[in-house]
Amino acid sequence: MNTNEATTSAANHLASPSGAAKADRPDTHSMVVIHRGLRREARVLAEQIGAVRDGDARRARVLSKHLRDYLIGLHHHHTGEDELIWPLLLARVDLDSDVVLRMEEQHERVAATIATVREKAAGWRGDKAGSAALVAALDEHRAVLAEHLDDEEANLLPIAERHLTAAEWNAQGEHFARSARHRAPLFLGIVLEDATPEERAAFLGGLPAPVRWAWNAVGRPLHARRVRRVRTDERVSRVGRVLAALTGVGILYVGASYLAAPEATAAGFGLPAWPTGDAAAFLTLKGLRDAGTGLAVLALLAARQHRALGWVMLAFATIPAGDALTVLAHDGSVARALGVHAATAVAVLASGLLLLRRK
Numbered sequence: 104m105n106t107n108e109a110t111t112s113a114a115n116h117l118a119s120p121s122g123a124a125k126a127d128r129p130d131t132h133s134m135v136v137i138h139r140g141l142r143r144e145a146r147v148l149a150e151q152i153g154a155v156r157d158g159d160a161r162r163a164r165v166l167s168k169h170l171r172d173y174l175i176g177l178h179h180h181h182t183g184e185d186e187l188i189w190p191l192l193l194a195r196v197d198l199d200s201d202v203v204l205r206m207e208e209q210h211e212r213v214a215a216t217i218a219t220v221r222e223k224a225a226g227w228r229g230d231k232a233g234s235a236a237l238v239a240a241l242d243e244h245r246a247v248l249a250e251h252l253d254d255e256e257a258n259l260l261p262i263a264e265r266h267l268t269a270a271e272w273n274a275q276g277e278h279f280a281r282s283a284r285h286r287a288p289l290f291l292g293i294v295l296e297d298a299t300p301e302e303r304a305a306f307l308g309g310l311p312a313p314v315r316w317a318w319n320a321v322g323r324p325l326h327a328r329r330v331r332r333v334r335t336d337e338r339v340s341r342v343g344r345v346l347a348a349l350t351g352v353g354i355l356y357v358g359a360s361y362l363a364a365p366e367a368t369a370a371g372f373g374l375p376a377w378p379t380g381d382a383a384a385f386l387t388l389k390g391l392r393d394a395g396t397g398l399a400v401l402a403l404l405a406a407r408q409h410r411a412l413g414w415v416m417l418a419f420a421t422i423p424a425g426d427a428l429t430v431l432a433h434d435g436s437v438a439r440a441l442g443v444h445a446a447t448a449v450a451v452l453a454s455g456l457l458l459l460r461r462k
Contacts, residue, residue: 129272131260136302137180138252140293144173145248147334149241154336155229162336163229169333170224174217176290177248179282181210183275188263195266202258209251216244291318292326328407343457347404347412350419350451355397361390373430373439396422409458416455423447 148170155162185207192203223240227233263272283290295303307315360368365386369377378385396419403412427444430436 127268127270128264129267129269130305131264131272132302133276133306134260135256136298136306137294138256139297140295141173141177141180142245142249142252143297144169144293145241145245148173149238149245151333151336152234152241153238155234157229157231157234159229161229163227165332167224167227169329170220172286172289173293174221175286176283176293177213178217179279181213182282183278185210187271187275187278188267191271192262192266196262199262202262206251206255206259209247209254212247213244213251216240216247220244288318288322288325289329291322292329296326296330340457340460343413343454343460344404344409346450346454347400347416347458350416350447350454351397351400351404353397353447354393355401358390358393358395358397361386361393365390371439371443372426373436373443374433375435413455413458416451416458420448420452420455423451 148166152166152170155166189203189207193200196203220237220240223233223237227237279290280287291306295306298306307318310318357368365383366377368390369386377383399415400412400419403409403415423444427440427448430440430444
């Protein structure tokens with residue numbers, strides 16, 4: 104070790120928080136994992152925005168929302184460092200103060216690129232010229248951000264490990280959780296997406312058990328849905344969705360009608376005779392099953408699980424088809440069999456096929 108290295112080592116030792124044991128040093132690798140997610144999202148946004156078809160306002164809305172969330176997350180991330188990390192380090196370091204000051208200056212440059220990106224995104228509706236301007240702003244933002252993240256990982260994190268306690272380092276994570284709590288599932292998903300199993304276990308292990316449960320039960324599916332919407336420009340048939348909605352509402356109405364007035368409703372089914380007495384309870388059972396079927400369709404539609412709904416609609420098409428065959432086999436009304444049941448089966452089948460067809 105030369106004289107300069109020895110002097111730096113001694114200064115760093117003296118500047119460390121008094122009484123802080125080596126075991127109390129922060130795990131700064133968590134920042135590397137966070138940076139990995141930020142780099143990926145900045146790249147994906149630039150790629151997807153550049154691929155938007157001219158005038159595709161719907162796709163522009165999807166990407167604009169994700170861009171806005173990404174910028175909010177990055178802002179809160181840097182704000183935590185500005186308020187909680189840099190001041191502590193500047194008070195404790197001497198020879199390395201230039202690194203901390205450089206981080207502050209880089210944050211200002213990143214903030215300037217964020218302002219430019221937001222300006223270009225404000226009026227963007229998917230037009231070709233607007234897309235090009237926004238991608239150019241994102242490319243500049245990515246270049247400045249990458250320079251900062253690389254510098255921070257190589258030069259700032261080792262300083263933080265020597266001069267901060269684990270509690271002081273973790274305070275920025277707590278600050279972020281408070282500031283961005285409404286978008287916590289999205290940001291946690293961004294961080295964990297490319298994490299190794301060990302990194303993922305370390306991140307989740309530091310969370311309270313209820314939060315981990317909420318992430319697995321709710322947060323992870325929400326993030327997966329966001330990823331699909333942002334990175335794949337899939338279009339689900341509007342006709343298929345409308346037919347599914349009409350089917351769900353219609354069958355729910357039929358089920359409710361059988362429950363409210365089974366004898367009056369049953370006459371419209373098309374069969375020549377209906378059960379009476381105790382056997383009339385079968386009409387109530389039919390009403391309950393129709394109501395459940397309608398609710399299942401509407402629930403999948405509300406959850407935007409269009410592919411799953413497509414397969415469900417194909418399966419449900421067997422119900423009105425079977426009704427039509429049953430009416431015909433028991434000398435029922437041909438008009439009801441074909442005009443009501445068979446027609447419903449065709450509509451449900453068409454809805455399923457349209458929902459499964461991706462554009």
